[in-house]
Amino acid sequence: MLMTESALVDTITEHFFTGNWTDIIDSLRPSDTLSINISKDPWLDLYLENQENFKDAVKRAALMVKGQKLVGIDTTVVFKSLQIKLISDDDIDMSTINSKKEGQTVVFTAVVIGTDAPKTYIKKATVICPNCYASEEAVAGFDRVLPSMLCMNVSCKRSKMEIQKSSISTDDIQTILLQQPLEFAKKNSPIMFYGKVVGDQVGTSFVGQKKRLVGIFRSDIDQKKDEHDVFIDILSLSDVDDVDEILPSDEELVKIKEDIKEGEFINKLVNSYAPHIYGYNNIKLSCLLQLVGGVESKKRADINILLVGDPSMAKSELLKYGKEVTQKSIYTSGKGTTSAGLTIGMVKLGDGRMVAQAGVLPLCNGGHAYIDEFDKMNKDDRSSMHEAMEQQTVSIAKAGVNMTLDAKTSILAAANPKFGNYDDNLTLMDNINIPSPLLSRFDLIWLIKDKVNVTEDAQKARHILDGFTNTEVNNECRFDTKQLTGFINIAKKCQPVLTKEVREEIIKIYEKLRQTSNEQFNIGIRQLEALIRLSMAHAKLQFKKEVEIDDIEAVRILLVNMYENFGIDITSKGLQSQLFTTGKMTKEQKYHKIWADCEDKEGKVKLTEFMRMLEAEGISNLEATKLFHRWENTNTIKLMADGTYKKT
Numbered sequence: 001m002l003m004t005e006s007a008l009v010d011t012i013t014e015h016f017f018t019g020n021w022t023d024i025i026d027s028l029r030p031s032d033t034l035s036i037n038i039s040k041d042p043w044l045d046l047y048l049e050n051q052e053n054f055k056d057a058v059k060r061a062a063l064m065v066k067g068q069k070l071v072g073i074d075t076t077v078v079f080k081s082l083q084i085k086l087i088s089d090d091d092i093d094m095s096t097i098n099s100k101k102e103g104q105t106v107v108f109t110a111v112v113i114g115t116d117a118p119k120t121y122i123k124k125a126t127v128i129c130p131n132c133y134a135s136e137e138a139v140a141g142f143d144r145v146l147p148s149m150l151c152m153n154v155s156c157k158r159s160k161m162e163i164q165k166s167s168i169s170t171d172d173i174q175t176i177l178l179q180q181p182l183e184f185a186k187k188n189s190p191i192m193f194y195g196k197v198v199g200d201q202v203g204t205s206f207v208g209q210k211k212r213l214v215g216i217f218r219s220d221i222d223q224k225k226d227e228h229d230v231f232i233d234i235l236s237l238s239d240v241d242d243v244d245e246i247l248p249s250d251e252e253l254v255k256i257k258e259d260i261k262e263g264e265f266i267n268k269l270v271n272s273y274a275p276h277i278y279g280y281n282n283i284k285l286s287c288l289l290q291l292v293g294g295v296e297s298k299k300r301a302d303i304n305i306l307l308v309g310d311p312s313m314a315k316s317e318l319l320k321y322g323k324e325v326t327q328k329s330i331y332t333s334g335k336g337t338t339s340a341g342l343t344i345g346m347v348k349l350g351d352g353r354m355v356a357q358a359g360v361l362p363l364c365n366g367g368h369a370y371i372d373e374f375d376k377m378n379k380d381d382r383s384s385m386h387e388a389m390e391q392q393t394v395s396i397a398k399a400g401v402n403m404t405l406d407a408k409t410s411i412l413a414a415a416n417p418k419f420g421n422y423d424d425n426l427t428l429m430d431n432i433n434i435p436s437p438l439l440s441r442f443d444l445i446w447l448i449k450d451k452v453n454v455t456e457d458a459q460k461a462r463h464i465l466d467g468f469t470n471t472e473v474n475n476e477c478r479f480d481t482k483q484l485t486g487f488i489n490i491a492k493k494c495q496p497v498l499t500k501e502v503r504e505e506i507i508k509i510y511e512k513l514r515q516t517s518n519e520q521f522n523i524g525i526r527q528l529e530a531l532i533r534l535s536m537a538h539a540k541l542q543f544k545k546e547v548e549i550d551d552i553e554a555v556r557i558l559l560v561n562m563y564e565n566f567g568i569d570i571t572s573k574g575l576q577s578q579l580f581t582t583g584k585m586t587k588e589q590k591y592h593k594i595w596a597d598c599e600d601k602e603g604k605v606k607l608t609e610f611m612r613m614l615e616a617e618g619i620s621n622l623e624a625t626k627l628f629h630r631w632e633n634t635n636t637i638k639l640m641a642d643g644t645y646k647k648t
Contacts, residue, residue, distance in 0.1 A: 005053050008046070012061035015042060025065045033083040034058065044105065047235065055084045055199075083200070084236075091212075094180040094191045101217045106232070109240055112209045113192070114177030114347060114357035117401075118202050122146055126167035131156045135164070142218060142233050144173055144198070172202035177347065177357055178232065181210065194355075195232035207358040207405050208365050210240045246327065248486040256487060260542050266554075269487075269541060272478035274321040277314045278463040279456070282561045283307065286444050287322055290410050291368070292491045292540045294533030300392050302410040303533055304441060306374070308432055309448030310421045315414035319370040322412055325485050328367030330360045334377035334413075339384035343394035344405060356396060361388045362405040368412065375415035375432045382438060385411075389441040390526075413442075422449055424592060428566070443530035444558070447565040452648050453635050496539040498532070502547045506531060509556065531555060590617070591627060595647070604644040605637075 003011065016025060028034060036043050036058070047054050091107050121144040128135045129151040138146050138161075150158040174197050180190035195215060197205065205211060215232040248256065259265045266285070273284040286305055294301040307315045323331040332341070340346070340359060347357045360369050374382075388394050388407040395404045417423065417431045428445070429436060439445065479487060498506075510528045538551040594613045598605045607628070614624040631637045637645045 003050055005057060008050050008053055008057040009060045009064070011046065012057055013064045016061055016065045022065055025062045028062065034062070036084065058084050094178075094193065097191075097193070097217055099219075102219060104217060105214065105235070106217050107212070107214050109181060109210065109212050110178035110193075111181055111363065112176055112205045112207055112211060113179045113363065114355045115205060115207060116175035116355045118172050118174045120170045121173045121198075122163070123169045123171040125169065126164045127161035128164050129153065129156055129159055130162055131159050136161065138163075142216070143220075144196070171199055173198045174202040174205075175355060176205050176234075177355055178211075178213070193230065193232050195234045197234045197237065201234065201237060205237065207356075208362055211237045212240045213237045245489050246482060246486045247489055248483065252483065252486070253490070257543070266541060268478055269484075272480075272484050273325070274314075274318055275478055276467050277317055277321075278460045280314070280318070280448075282558060283318065283446050283448075286446065286558065287318065287412065288488075288541060289534055289537035290412060291322070291326065291488045292494075292537050293410060294536040295495055295497075295540075299529055300390065300408070301533060301536075302392065302408060303443045303530075303537060304389055304411045305413070306439070306442040306445045307412070307414040307448060308417070308422070308428065308445060309414075310450040311416055313448045313450060315448065316372050319372055319412055319414055322368060323370050325481055325488065326368050327485065327489070328364060329370060330364050330367075331370040331372070332360055334371050334373040334375070337371070337377060337381065339378075339381040342381065343384050343388065343407075344396040344403060346396075346398055346401065354401070356401045356403050358405060359394070361385075361407040361409045361411075362394055364409040365406045366408055368410045371411060371413040373416070374413035375418065375434065382434070386437065386441070389438075422447065440526055443533060444562060446562060449565070451635060491540050491543065494540040494543055494545075496536055496544050496547050498536075499546050499548070502535070502549060502552060505549060505552050506535070509552075531559075534558070602646075604640060604642075604646050606644055610645075 016022065024034075050057070091109065094108050094110060097106055097108070122140060124137060124139045125146065126135050127138045127146075127149050132151065132153045132155065134151055134153055134156075136149065138149055140146050146163070149161040151161055152158075176195050176197060178193045178195055180192070195213065213232065213234055214236045215234040218231055218233050220229040220231055256265070259268060269288055270281050270284045273288055274280075290303040290305055293303055307318065309315055320331060323329050337360070338345075340357075342359045342361055344359060344362065345357050346354045348354055371377075384394075388409065389411060392406065392408045393404050394407045396402070415432045415434065418433050419431070422431055428434075428447075429439065506528070509531060534555045535547050535551045538554050539547045544551070591614075594617065595605060595610060598610045598613055610628075611621070611624050614627075615621065619627075635648055638648050640646055
């Protein structure tokens with residue numbers, strides 16, 4: 001029932017006294033928030049029937065409870081920034097909102113994925129007849145449009161009333177795009193609605209925020225159309241924590257610290273990451289380093305990793321497990337991903353207006369993005385990631401919208417060679433057709449090749465069969481998924497610092513890096529920053545307050561193994577990287593060419609002939625012997641029955 005303003009104040013005041021609100025209101029400060037649960041009587045009916053005056057009436061009723069007189073008192077002064085928030089116990093899923101709820105109040109949680117520029121609308125105004133000068137107050141409805149009123153005076157022949165400009169009272173209005181939280185979405189296909197917010201709620205919603213909304217489900221009726229757009233007439237919204245953070249129990253935390261002291265904790269973590277996948281210990285450790293990240297400063301703390309390799313090598317499974325173990329992440333495939341889908345795009349509303357819509361990277365701000373089939377992305381779409389991967393922002397200047405959003409997001413991407421299998425005679429860029437500027441933004445690049453190894457293949461087969469037969473494993477040797485998630489969440493909070501000793505060691509490694517710079521690939525600050533981030537992340541995995549030399553050494557070993565996968569020896573002359581070179585043959589490629597020159601019709605090579613050819617190219621006998629043993633140990637070549645060797 002619509003009440004006069006004074007009657008509404010009296011009613012709310014009575015409810016405050018009878019409902020034991022006095023202590024709450026007495027403790028209110030001007031900038032506090034007063035929450036009213038509209039799922040409980042009598043608040044919902046009072047609000048729905050008196051929406052325009054409700055919030056001000058609540059403030060005035062609160063003054064009454066405080067014992068202050070209303071005469072001459074401006075509630076906006078006494079309660080400067082007092083927010084009236086409507087809450088409810090009756091949360092529903094966005095997927096259940098349909099035509100059956102038309103005109104009903106709905107309470108749900110959603111993520112803001114886009115916002116319109118704030119506008120104003122005429123809240124109320126006096127309309128006057130141009131003929132008889134009869135006047136009447138008009139109030140905007142839920143669609144924020146003043147009704148078209150006709151003069152009731154018979155002699156005026158129902159003339160159309162005109163707005164008296166001096167009487168106009170305006171308020172703010174804004175359109176926001178809402179998306180169902182991914183954790184509730186079926187098959188990762190979230191529901192979307194757009195909503196309208198008014199008054200002091202305008203400007204409080206930002207892209208990427210999770211909000212709890214109270215609103216009325218409406219149809220935007222257009223008589224010229226058979227189908228009508230729907231929207232949420234938002235009554236109230238409030239911030240919601242992104243997720244209920246999973247943390248280890250006190251007992252689990254004590255056990256973790258004991259394991260760290262014993263020295264095998266990193267191995268336990270590695271065994272815990274994607275345990276259904278055999279091997280890949282270096283890659284799994286890299287993924288763990290990415291999950292905890294570096295220490296945030298003026299430079300980015302997020303670690304980006306690229307997996308490159310032959311098909312059917314579990315790259316996608318590594319990505320999907322990362323998605324499973326993180327609480328804020330999105331998994332997407334590059335083949336169907338556009339620049340707008342990754343960064344910011346524009347979407348047209350039913351009324352023709354364009355609204356900025358956030359993509360994967362800003363929505364994962366503070367989390368992780370997993371991009372499969374990275375090589376299948378359009379060239380122009382990939383280039384949009386440059387800003388996000390280094391500056392950790394995404395920007396748009398389109399259709400009158402100029403916007404920059406935070407995108408502090410770690411990226412784990414997977415790519416297949418464009419020729420099917422990785423070709424050792426080609427550079428990384430030529431194999432996957434990704435330009436150097438983008439590749440240089442990845443802290444680690446792992447090559448995964450499908451090599452024949454009898455022993456390893458048998459072990460891999462047994463591991464897979466154990467998964468099919470649910471064979472018992474020793475759970476003492478690893479965490480389950482929930483435990484790993486809890487550990488990662490608490491490890492993230494660590495803030496280790498660089499000691500003087502560690503700083504000097506990093507400088508030494510960086511000096512070696514710089515010595516190998518050339519015109520084709522310049523090793524610069526990004527490589528130094530990657531080394532720092534990885535070392536800090538390794539310290540965080542062990543709850544250290546300081547980065548130690550053993551953390552630097554662990555990262556150095558990771559780098560050694562990473563480069564060795566590409567056939568590059570970095571142990572003797574510093575970190576010699578030719579990952580991104582073009583045109584010139586690497587030393588390893590030269591070895592393979594000499595081997596090819598020595599092959600007979602059956603692909604067999606005599607060792608003495610190969611050594612002679614290497615010597616002719618100026619390669620010492622010692623270096624040639626090391627090369628031969630390395631190829632033998634990595635199963636690159638195998639001994640034949642006739643004493644010759646052949647590539648596997």
